[in-house]
Amino acid sequence: MNSDQLAVGTASASPKPEAAPTLRIRALMLGDRINASGLEIGTLVSSSPAAFRVHAGLAVVFRYGVVVLIGLLPSEEKVLIDGLKPRVVGELSPYEEEIAQAQLCKDETAEVIQPGGPICLAKFSDDRLLIVADALAKSTSLARDERRVAAVFDVIEPFARELAEHGRTPRRRKGILQLIGNALLVQQRVAGRVAIAEKPDVLWEKPELDRLYSRLEDEYELKERLDTLERKLTAVSETANALADIIDTQRSLRLEIAVVVLIVIEVAIGCFQILSGTH
Numbered sequence: 702m703n704s705d706q707l708a709v710g711t712a713s714a715s716p717k718p719e720a721a722p723t724l725r726i727r728a729l730m731l732g733d734r735i736n737a738s739g740l741e742i743g744t745l746v747s748s749s750p751a752a753f754r755v756h757a758g759l760a761v762v763f764r765y766g767v768v769v770l771i772g773l774l775p776s777e778e779k780v781l782i783d784g785l786k787p788r789v790v791g792e793l794s795p796y797e798e799e800i801a802q803a804q805l806c807k808d809e810t811a812e813v814i815q816p817g818g819p820i821c822l823a824k825f826s827d828d829r830l831l832i833v834a835d836a837l838a839k840s841t842s843l844a845r846d847e848r849r850v851a852a853v854f855d856v857i858e859p860f861a862r863e864l865a866e867h868g869r870t871p872r873r874r875k876g877i878l879q880l881i882g883n884a885l886l887v888q889q890r891v892a893g894r895v896a897i898a899e900k901p902d903v904l905w906e907k908p909e910l911d912r913l914y915s916r917l918e919d920e921y922e923l924k925e926r927l928d929t930l931e932r933k934l935t936a937v938s939e940t941a942n943a944l945a946d947i948i949d950t951q952r953s954l955r956l957e958i959a960v961v962v963l964i965v966i967e968v969a970i971g972c973f974q975i976l977s978g979t980h
Contacts, residue, residue: 724758724772724803724825728837729782730845732766733791740788742781746827749902750835755781759827761834766791767841769834771803772825797845799837803830812913814920828907835901836917843897843926850933853883857940883937897927 742760743753752761758772760781768785770778786792806812806821814820822829904911918924 722805726771726801726803728767728769728799728841730767730797730841732789732793734766735762735764736788737762737764747831752831759830763838765842767838769838771830797841799841801837814916828903828910831903832901832910832914836921839897839923840921846930853937860944897923
């Protein structure tokens with residue numbers, strides 16, 4: 702065997718490099734709220750948000766209705782979700798869901814998120830996983846609110862088209878008020894419960910992880926989606942208010958006409974009685 706054949710044989714026999722360890726991360730929006738008070742599903746890792754070590758993975762529960770499951774088997778996920786159901790307010794069907802993969806990288810400078818690819822982390826520490834869970838939970842909640850606002854737009858469009866084409870407004874003021882109510886509910890969720898613009902609490906203790914969170918914000922376009930959602934909510938609210946004002950004005954006009962007609966009738970009756978009494 703010559704040296705070239707030896708070199709080829711050695712190269713083919715060398716072991717392949719091992720794939721980097723990965724974690725499956727699954728975010729589920731179970732409902733409008735999850736009551737995490739007194740919750741005990743494993744070893745407590747964080748109180749804000751409520752995070753627990755469950756088996757070999759991590760479960761992070763957010764009060765605005767999202768639970769993020771990290772490194773759990775499907776069977777373990779089902780048991781945990783079933784256990785949370787009694788604590789869910791306004792349960793959704795089906796659940797809103799997002800799935801991501803976290804992968805170990807060489808060092809912190811290599812912590813990047815490839816578009817559509819895994820989230821590269823220097824290590825699977827609780828702090829890093831909590832930051833990833835926060836970003837993924839906000840993205841999942843935004844997806845639900847975006848779908849809800851889109852549905853409101855679908856309802857408003859026929860109203861606006863009827864007004865533009867025929868100059869008529871819908872008579873169902875109750876439907877207009879429901880649109881305003883839906884817009885207010887989404888605004889309350891975004892501004893109050895979810896607080897998408899706020900950074901996770903873990904960054905107060907670990908400011909060096911701020912760069913990782915900024916990269917996650919960019920990957921999931923949290924700020925851009927929030928701005929777009931707020932503009933749509935403003936448009937919905939203004940349109941619904943305008944339609945409600947037009948309906949109220951029309952009702953007031955009809956009421957004034959009815960009052961004038963009643964006055965004319967009363968005057969006519971009075972005149973008739975006066976004329977009848979003179980003969």
